[in-house]
């Protein structure tokens with residue numbers, strides 16, 4: 275079974291997707307983390323983030339996979355655990371540019387499809403329902419108001435130990451939403467078969483419950 279969860283940053287996708295996967299005993303695949311891992315490597319190598327060819331080669335040459343450590347999912351890039359490093363603000367600022375290249379997306383989508391081919395998955399991202407798992411059993415689109423999403427991102431960054439300026443986070447989110455929804459391939463958009471959930475005034479438990487109700491056909 276394949277469950278796709280799309281939506282903008284701060285809509286609560288990853289927390290809910292992780293919990294849903296645990297509940298169903300499925301594998302959780304955080305595709306945003308994969309684009310972040312590639313972006314981290316590009317930054318470390320000083321690669322021009324607008325050079326589509328070089329980034330495509332980098333994506334092809336990078337071994338990105340997930341590993342489970344007693345229920346905690348880690349992302350491994352070329353053998354190195356980059357789970358914490360990919361959350362750095364510098365990566366957050368650059369990842370929309372890296373992920374906007376169609377050639378990069380083609381490599382990542384193939385990798386994501388191969389991962390999903392092996393087991394039942396809950397996969398979250400931006401283009402999962404449209405490109406990665408077009409035949410997913412369920413497609414959800416989580417969204418929330420900009421203020422709420424920005425506040426959630428600030429809290430998330432604080433928990434990770436990064437001090438962030440709320441108005442800068444809000445501005446960056448607007449910019450990132452724009453890039454993510456206007457790129458030529460894999461743009462963030464609601465599809466006719468997406469089940470849309472506005473999480474603005476919902477707790478995590480309520481979102482999880484709403485999704486479970488749909489899956490169980492209630």
Ligand code: DC
Pocket residue numbers: 283305306307309310369370373374398399400401402450454460
């Ligand atoms: O979900 P996130 O904030 O960790 O995602 C990081 C970036 O990766 C975000 O700017 C959009 C991009 N992304 C994407 O283009 N396609 C996906 N399937 C997942 C994320």
